[in-house]
């Protein structure tokens with residue numbers, strides 16, 4: 001029942017369920033999102049919802065609690081976090097919501113608050129990253145076939161794309177301008193990058209689940225740096241839970257990347273091209289050869305900060321999947337910094353948000 005309701009809501013826009021529609025889960029109890037159930041702890045004026053699960057909670061969606069009717073709050077007890085942190089920063093771990101039966105490969109709620117879902121008409125196309133409240137970076141490959149920018153939609157702060165029960169709502173915006181890199185080529189894959197701009201009058205509102213990521217400084221070097229990729233998979237759409245995946249990878253230094261690519265099926269054509277980054281890891285963790293994964297952001301810690309990230313790359317394709325290790329190639333974002341700065345400046349858009 002709730003599912004049908006949510007689908008209808010979804011089609012109507014980004015409304016959120018109101019109190020009257022909650023489903024009964026036991027006598028005098030209804031299923032409500034955790035933050036709307038006044039059962040939990042208040043510490044230093046901050047409300048921490050009780051996220052433990054009882055048998056009765058099993059009658060509700062995994063993001064809901066079976067709550068006594070008199071404890072239902074009409075407005076969610078949202079944490080009063082500062083909306084602004086520096087680029088690539090994120091909020092407290094307690095706030096991360098995990099699905100039941102949590103798997104290592106799934107990102108938690110708010111773990112990568114710059115992660116954006118890109119839609120064309122009503123179909124999910126790919127993932128991207130928010131760099132300012134008005135600009136998203138993704139691959140050219142993802143948006144090249146959408147002729148009118150107006151058909152593209154970007155959704156920030158999303159987590160489970162099947163429902164609207166997250167502690168903070170997601171935010172959807174239409175794309176007003178889609179800038180594909182002028183030297184993008186598919187064969188050989190080069191300059192696979194695009195900037196998607198939203199209406200200046202409707203910027204994304206920064207929130208604990210909506211934050212920009214930093215862009216790397218041009219002198220950034222990768223030497224087996226441990227990084228992450230995260231994004232949704234197209235094949236998951238239509239399921240009852242559509243959660244972003246998350247993998248740990250290592251970014252290779254350029255000489256290693258060149259050597260490994262020469263040995264891969266992509267051959268010499270890609271053997272020497274520094275516009276690409278190589279990152280790999282354990283195949284068990286990664287869906288190999290999934291062409292739908294293009295555009296997922298590769299995110300690395302900023303040097304000197306364990307918990308702040310910059311956008312190192314965008315997945316262009318997986319290059320090697322035979323054997324226990326795999327290798328993927330990524331657009332090397334640091335080389336496009338000048339182009340991105342220029343395009344935003346030409347439109348009088350603030351570029352300070354993504355600067356380290």
Ligand SMILES: *[C@@H]1O[C@H](CO)[C@@H](O)[C@H](O)[C@H]1NC(C)=O
Pocket residue numbers: 182183339
């Ligand atoms: C595209 O390639 C041309 C020719 O190599 C070059 O002059 C131009 O600067 C490139 N454009 C960008 C945005 O890099």
Ligand SMILES: *[C@@H]1O[C@H](CO)[C@@H](O)[C@H](O)[C@H]1NC(C)=O
Pocket residue numbers: 223253
């Ligand atoms: C990468 O790190 C290793 C070990 O710390 C070091 O020996 C090597 O010189 C570094 N390579 C580059 C290109 O910085």
Ligand SMILES: *[C@@H]1O[C@H](CO)[C@@H](O)[C@H](O)[C@H]1NC(C)=O
Pocket residue numbers: 185188189190272273274275
């Ligand atoms: C990478 O390949 C593209 C397409 O062939 C080419 O335009 C670009 O100059 C190459 N970059 C480097 C650093 O070799």
